[in-house]
Amino acid sequence: xxxxxxxxxxxxxxxxxxxxxxxxxxxxxxxxxxxxxxxxxxxxxxxxxxxxxxxxxxxxxxxxxxxxxxxxxxxxxxxxxxxxxxxxxxxxxxxxxxxxxxxxxxxxxxxxxxxxxxxx
Amino acid sequence: xxxxxxxxxxxxxxxxxxxxxxxxxxxxxxxxxxxxxxxxxxxxxxxxxxxxxxxxxxxxxxxxxxxxxxxxxxxxxxxxxxxxxxxxxxxxxxxxxxxxxxxxxxxxxxxxxxxxxxxxxxxxxxxxxxxxxxxxxxxxxxxxxxxxxxxxxxxxxxxxxxxxxxxxxxxxxxxxxxxxxxxxxxxxxxxxxxxxxxxxxxxxxxxxxxxxxxxxxxxxxxxxxxxxxxxxxxxxxxxxxxxxxxxxxxxxxxxxxxxxxxxxxxxxxxxxxxxxxxxxxxxxxxxxxxxxxxxxxxxxxxxxxxxxxxxxxxxxxxxxxxxxxxxxxxxxxxxxxxxxxxxxxxxxxxxxxxxxxxxxxxxxxxxxxxxxxxxxxxxxxxxxxxxxxxxxxxxxxxxxxxxxxxxxxxxxxxxxxxxxxxxxxxxxxxxxxxxxxxxxxxxxxxxxxxxxxxxxxxxxxxxxxxxxxxxxxxxxxxxxxxxxxxxxxxxxxxxxxxxxxxxxxxxxxxxxxxxxxxxxxxxxxxxxxxxxxxxxxxxxxxxxxxxxxxxxxxxxxxxxxxxxxxxxxxxxxxxxxxxxxxxxxxxxxxxxxxxxx
Numbered sequence: 001x002x003x004x005x006x007x008x009x010x011x012x013x014x015x016x017x018x019x020x021x022x023x024x025x026x027x028x029x030x031x032x033x034x035x036x037x038x039x040x041x042x043x044x045x046x047x048x049x050x051x052x053x054x055x056x057x058x059x060x061x062x063x064x065x066x067x068x069x070x071x072x073x074x075x076x077x078x079x080x081x082x083x084x085x086x087x088x089x090x091x092x093x094x095x096x097x098x099x100x101x102x103x104x105x106x107x108x109x110x111x112x113x114x115x116x117x118x119x120x
Numbered sequence: 121x122x123x124x125x126x127x128x129x130x131x132x133x134x135x136x137x138x139x140x141x142x143x144x145x146x147x148x149x150x151x152x153x154x155x156x157x158x159x160x161x162x163x164x165x166x167x168x169x170x171x172x173x174x175x176x177x178x179x180x181x182x183x184x185x186x187x188x189x190x191x192x193x194x195x196x197x198x199x200x201x202x203x204x205x206x207x208x209x210x211x212x213x214x215x216x217x218x219x220x221x222x223x224x225x226x227x228x229x230x231x232x233x234x235x236x237x238x239x240x241x242x243x244x245x246x247x248x249x250x251x252x253x254x255x256x257x258x259x260x261x262x263x264x265x266x267x268x269x270x271x272x273x274x275x276x277x278x279x280x281x282x283x284x285x286x287x288x289x290x291x292x293x294x295x296x297x298x299x300x301x302x303x304x305x306x307x308x309x310x311x312x313x314x315x316x317x318x319x320x321x322x323x324x325x326x327x328x329x330x331x332x333x334x335x336x337x338x339x340x341x342x343x344x345x346x347x348x349x350x351x352x353x354x355x356x357x358x359x360x361x362x363x364x365x366x367x368x369x370x371x372x373x374x375x376x377x378x379x380x381x382x383x384x385x386x387x388x389x390x391x392x393x394x395x396x397x398x399x400x401x402x403x404x405x406x407x408x409x410x411x412x413x414x415x416x417x418x419x420x421x422x423x424x425x426x427x428x429x430x431x432x433x434x435x436x437x438x439x440x441x442x443x444x445x446x447x448x449x450x451x452x453x454x455x456x457x458x459x460x461x462x463x464x465x466x467x468x469x470x471x472x473x474x475x476x477x478x479x480x481x482x483x484x485x486x487x488x489x490x491x492x493x494x495x496x497x498x499x500x501x502x503x504x505x506x507x508x509x510x511x512x513x514x515x516x517x518x519x520x521x522x523x524x525x526x527x528x529x530x531x532x533x534x535x536x537x538x539x540x541x542x543x544x545x546x547x548x549x550x551x552x553x554x555x556x557x558x559x560x561x562x563x564x565x566x567x568x569x570x571x572x573x574x575x576x577x578x579x580x581x582x583x584x585x586x587x588x589x590x591x592x593x594x595x596x597x598x599x600x601x602x603x604x605x606x607x608x609x610x611x612x613x614x615x616x617x618x619x620x621x622x623x624x625x626x627x628x629x630x631x632x633x634x635x636x637x638x639x640x641x642x643x644x645x646x647x648x649x650x651x652x653x654x655x656x657x658x659x660x661x662x663x664x665x666x667x668x669x670x671x672x673x674x675x676x677x678x679x680x681x682x683x684x685x686x687x688x689x690x691x692x693x694x695x696x697x698x699x700x701x702x703x704x705x706x707x708x709x710x711x712x713x714x715x716x717x
Contacts, residue, residue, distance in 0.1 A: 028197050046216060047218070
């Protein structure tokens, strides 16, 4: 399902930092993970991902390094910094608060409820 | 999908060198890794994807190493995608809008640059903004300056020459002076330098010269007795006067300010009057030597007449020339009175005393009426006139001949001057305020003056830079006026002392000896003892070896009883004026440079 850009605006960086919390990843890997693990909702192209990564790096939330795998191509790997961890924790709390607030309005994760909110 | 399909680029030596980071070069490695096109060529990705990378990298307009970094990363991404089995078309389609991508990448990369760079960027932006604002202000000021036009409402030249122009044509003293000057020809230099007196070297030649030019001298006396001089200033040299001053250049005065027209070099007639005064002085000494009191009296009265004529134009320079003539007449009279008093009859002495007392209405004072007109003329040529006494500076006014005097960059600075310099009303008010302070100070007798007070009230030497910038010229004008300060008082003192000397001589004739004090002269010969201009007390008087001396306490205001080097100022018997003193006559003498008339 296509989500409005305004709703997506804060989710993208949060999702990327969430993925990087587990381990360092390279760009294509991040694109794949976002596509698969969010069922396409947070899927994004290079034109969105790389500017996002550069912004996160400029803010000091992620670090990067070039690395050449054994007999493989070189890739730039991104990892969450300590500052990024703190930021992630903060945003996680904020998202949880937001989700709880929305849930309190009767919005749950079940798809059938979407039909109940559809216009008559 | 971009249509760019970059061809592979061979990297020659110079290209590789140009595209190698300094860090690699210092390590002795010629990597050429900043060459995005070359790196793309070796990337083993399809041309269409290479084109996307190149296009995006080019659009970012980042620094070279940043471009290389982005190009490398995008290439790696495409390579990973191809390795996972995605088609080039799918990868290209999934990339997203190129322009937006380039814009976002550029923004993000710039955000990641060093703080120093960002500070420098902000400073540059701020400086750019300030520059734009300043340029805007400068342009607005330029327009404001260029669109103003001064309005010449009053002809101050006519006003300055009002008294001269009112003298009936057949009764102008100047016509006779001119005739006399032409007849006198080249006046020997010694006659106008204070070196000609009985007993001096060259005195026989001097007397011969004066005898030969007796008729010319009589013309001078007749001229000096006329009521008005009738010499109109500021309009160039009349053709009838040209033979007197052949070296004074012809100038086109159209559009020139009054100050330019009346610059001291352009008032040669004052030099000529000064010359005539000296001739009269020397002739009076000659007449006294011959025992001719009538001629000596006539000569001294003529000197006073010249002083009166010099004052016909109300400029400070004219006033100073007039005072110089008064001083010269007083000195001449004093010399004769000291050495050959019997030359003068009682009646002649009385007449001279009366002439001295009545000179200029009894009070010798500096007048700035003419200078005010010069200032007002300057203002009306510089500023517009809004009809309410205010106005703004004009380019036309600033470009007036003589104002900028070809100063380098004056035109470029004119708009700034227009913003900084005060408006017409404020400028005029400031001038009037300071002039009033100077005039009030000069209205006080010398013993009540305080130079420190004048400086304090006018702010002389303590004006802020902004004040000087807002009111240019005024400070210098006021300073010039204030330098006139003591001259009228000192000439008044000389005049007063001479009146006392005349009274003493008359007393001696009546009583056969000198009085013990000046009080004995009152009331028959003097209404009162004139004040010492330095302390306000009566002038001092002593008998030194039986001879009378009139003196002032001088600058130190302490009566030292005429001890040697004591600071007291001997007023009579007088000494000839020393040419080392600041002397306005020297100024007017320069005005007749080369003419010697």
